[in-house]
Amino acid sequence: MAIFPSKEWIEEVLKVAERSEEYKEASKDWEGDFLCSIECDDDFLGDLSRKEVMEGFISFLDMMPGESRKKYKGTPMGDFMEKKLGISLVTPMKGLELNELVTKISKLSAEDLSGAALYFWADFWHGSIRNMMGVAPSEHDDAAFKLSGKYSSWKLLVSGQQDTMRLVMSNRLQLEGDMQYMMKRMKAVVALTKEVLAGVPID
Amino acid sequence: MYLEIDPRIVEDKGLSLLWEETHRFAEEVVRPAALALDKMPDPTRVIEKDSPYWDVLKQMKRLGYHRIFIDPDYGGLGISATEAHIILEELGWGSVGLTTAIGVDQVPPGVASIFGMGDIIEKVVKPFVEDTEAKYHSCWGMTEPECGSDYVFLCEESFRPHIRELHPGQVKAVKDGDEWIISGPKSSWISSAPAATHVGLHVTLPPHDCLSNGAFCIVPLDQEGVTKGKPIDKLGLRDSPQGDIVFDNARIPDDYMIIRPPFYEYRVGQIICVTSCFMGAVFTGLARAAFEEALKYSKDRVQGGKPLCEHQSVKQKLYKMFEMVESSRYYTRKVMEHVWSKIYIEKTYDASSRHALSAQICGTNTAFEVAHEALQLHGGYGLTKDCLVEKLFRDARASLIMDGANDILSLAAAYNIIDEYQ
Numbered sequence: 001m002a003i004f005p006s007k008e009w010i011e012e013v014l015k016v017a018e019r020s021e022e023y024k025e026a027s028k029d030w031e032g033d034f035l036c037s038i039e040c041d042d043d044f045l046g047d048l049s050r051k052e053v054m055e056g057f058i059s060f061l062d063m064m065p066g067e068s069r070k071k072y073k074g075t076p077m078g079d080f081m082e083k084k085l086g087i088s089l090v091t092p093m094k095g096l097e098l099n100e101l102v103t104k105i106s107k108l109s110a111e112d113l114s115g116a117a118l119y120f121w122a123d124f125w126h127g128s129i130r131n132m133m134g135v136a137p138s139e140h141d142d143a144a145f146k147l148s149g150k151y152s153s154w155k156l157l158v159s160g161q162q163d164t165m166r167l168v169m170s171n172r173l174q175l176e177g178d179m180q181y182m183m184k185r186m187k188a189v190v191a192l193t194k195e196v197l198a199g200v201p202i203d
Numbered sequence: 204m205y206l207e208i209d210p211r212i213v214e215d216k217g218l219s220l221l222w223e224e225t226h227r228f229a230e231e232v233v234r235p236a237a238l239a240l241d242k243m244p245d246p247t248r249v250i251e252k253d254s255p256y257w258d259v260l261k262q263m264k265r266l267g268y269h270r271i272f273i274d275p276d277y278g279g280l281g282i283s284a285t286e287a288h289i290i291l292e293e294l295g296w297g298s299v300g301l302t303t304a305i306g307v308d309q310v311p312p313g314v315a316s317i318f319g320m321g322d323i324i325e326k327v328v329k330p331f332v333e334d335t336e337a338k339y340h341s342c343w344g345m346t347e348p349e350c351g352s353d354y355v356f357l358c359e360e361s362f363r364p365h366i367r368e369l370h371p372g373q374v375k376a377v378k379d380g381d382e383w384i385i386s387g388p389k390s391s392w393i394s395s396a397p398a399a400t401h402v403g404l405h406v407t408l409p410p411h412d413c414l415s416n417g418a419f420c421i422v423p424l425d426q427e428g429v430t431k432g433k434p435i436d437k438l439g440l441r442d443s444p445q446g447d448i449v450f451d452n453a454r455i456p457d458d459y460m461i462i463r464p465p466f467y468e469y470r471v472g473q474i475i476c477v478t479s480c481f482m483g484a485v486f487t488g489l490a491r492a493a494f495e496e497a498l499k500y501s502k503d504r505v506q507g508g509k510p511l512c513e514h515q516s517v518k519q520k521l522y523k524m525f526e527m528v529e530s531s532r533y534y535t536r537k538v539m540e541h542v543w544s545k546i547y548i549e550k551t552y553d554a555s556s557r558h559a560l561s562a563q564i565c566g567t568n569t570a571f572e573v574a575h576e577a578l579q580l581h582g583g584y585g586l587t588k589d590c591l592v593e594k595l596f597r598d599a600r601a602s603l604i605m606d607g608a609n610d611i612l613s614l615a616a617a618y619n620i621i622d623e624y625q
Binding site for chain 2: 162163165166167168169170171172175179180183184186187190
């Protein structure tokens with residue numbers, strides 16, 4: 001079971017995509033990267049109070065180069081990390097005291113996370129995922145598709161409980177990009193949910 | 204019953220049984236009720252409490268026919284396209300009007316089960332699926348007084364450059380906090396509207412400038428701001444009550460807005476693919492009913508000293524009718540299998556609209572031409588109210604207009620053929 005979002009989750013997704021012949025076949029002509037924005041909500045705060053989720057969150061941030069992480073400075077997420085959790089955006093993430101962070105979380109409310117968002121970028125190309133990583137605000141802003149929504153909606157997607165289209169149509173996720181291109185390649189979108197995301201159980 | 208040549212059906216006892224049982228139901232329950240409804244001089248009688256319309260609807264729901272088009276994950280029957288086609292052809296053989304009632308009944312919960320989530324599943328899909336008393340009954344609100352078959356063009360990507368040449372739509376939705384407010388008229392041709400508790404509604408969204416800038420939502424009809432018209436008096440399909448619905452600041456929660464931009468213009472075409480296949484199967488049933496009546500009559504009726512069927516010109520007519528019915532069955536069934544696979548199995552929602560539209564055109568044209576020949580073969584008797592073919596002919600004529608006039612369907616399909624045929 002992986003934590004979403006975390007370094008481990010990203011690595012697992014990449015492995016499953018690499019293994020899945022169904023996904024490769026369905027997305028063999030797909031060209032287009034995704035910039036994904038996870039808006040932090042009550043559920044996120046609740047999950048962060050679990051030590052293993054906090055660890056996953058830290059590992060996700062640690063994947064980013066320090067220069068990228070610095071770009072969170074001044075954003076609601078940057079403020080949350082620096083001012084509420086006391087995490088430096090500049091120094092390496094390793095060695096943080098998780099129990100202490102979880103204790104701090106228990107004293108926070110949803111307001112402390114208001115407007116905060118995490119970003120990750122995935123580059124889908126001809127049946128494989130060439131790259132997938134946490135990114136800073138404004139990075140990869142020219143991605144072919146942008147998918148954004150609350151953490152609770154993302155969990156429905158990455159757990160394979162709901163597909164992208166249903167979440168977008170119910171306005172739980174918002175999608176920008178060339179819709180005509182996507183509609184003609186729904187096989188790839190379905191296979192990503194069914195074969196790849198659902199293949200990485202999340203905790 | 205007919206000689207089935209598809210080995211999948213012949214060799215499968217389950218399928219054969221389904222076929223026989225549905226036919227028995229169509230013959231013993233559906234057709235007699237349809238004939239009684241057809242003879243009611245006042246169309247408002249059709250939807251009164253004690254009308255056979257409700258008896259048939261209840262029985263159809265008890266047999267699960269209201270769950271054919273529901274996603275199996277949300278209570279749908281989970282049957283194959285072949286099974287669905289068998290059921291629909293047999294029900295259509297009994298009555299295209301009553302089959303239309305159980306068909307449109309599934310549009311709102313069916314679309315919601317495929318594309319919706321949240322409250323709509325608990326509040327609409329589940330109650331519909333579990334209903335066996337016809338407490339709930341739906342209709343599909345697409346056409347408008349100034350915007351009729353135009354909606355069919357939303358099927359066609361090739362038509363998109365011209366979409367703004369169409370009427371921008373009359374029923375409009377605007378957001379108000381967590382709700383949507385809906386106003387505007389739907390036309391008098393909405394099947395089952397006078398009897399319905401819910402409508403699967405097509406609306407346009409601000410700035411209301413184009414039909415493709417729209418959404419599909421579900422609107423409960425028992426609220427202020429909704430006026431349902433009386434059933435209209437009409438030539439055919441008298442067993443299917445049709446009427447208008449006018450919205451004046453009706454309200455729905457946000458979860459009831461099922462398909463919205465940017466998906467609307469892509470998904471609405473796929474809904475039309477499903478309904479077009481439905482029409483193809485159901486009207487193949489009508490065509491077969493007309494052919495069987497003609498065949499039977501031609502054996503009984505003696506003219507010139509011998510039964511009609513022994514005259515060569517009649518033999519040729521009977522052969523032609525047979526060929527048309529058989530072609531319609533196997534073509535519309537094949538198209539339904541394709542559409543079913545894309546929507547219910549693979550869930551890629553990329554069914555071929557030119558094939559789906561042509562299934563509807565093929566089924567309805569066949570129904571009309573066969574019913575026309577069957578009536579001609581019955582001579583003067585065919586024009587009388589005692590003759591089943593008289594009703595079948597009127598119903599078949601209506602099919603060339605309902606669910607998109609065939610002229611427009613073929614035009615829309617032609618855009619696709621010219622641009623995408625390979």
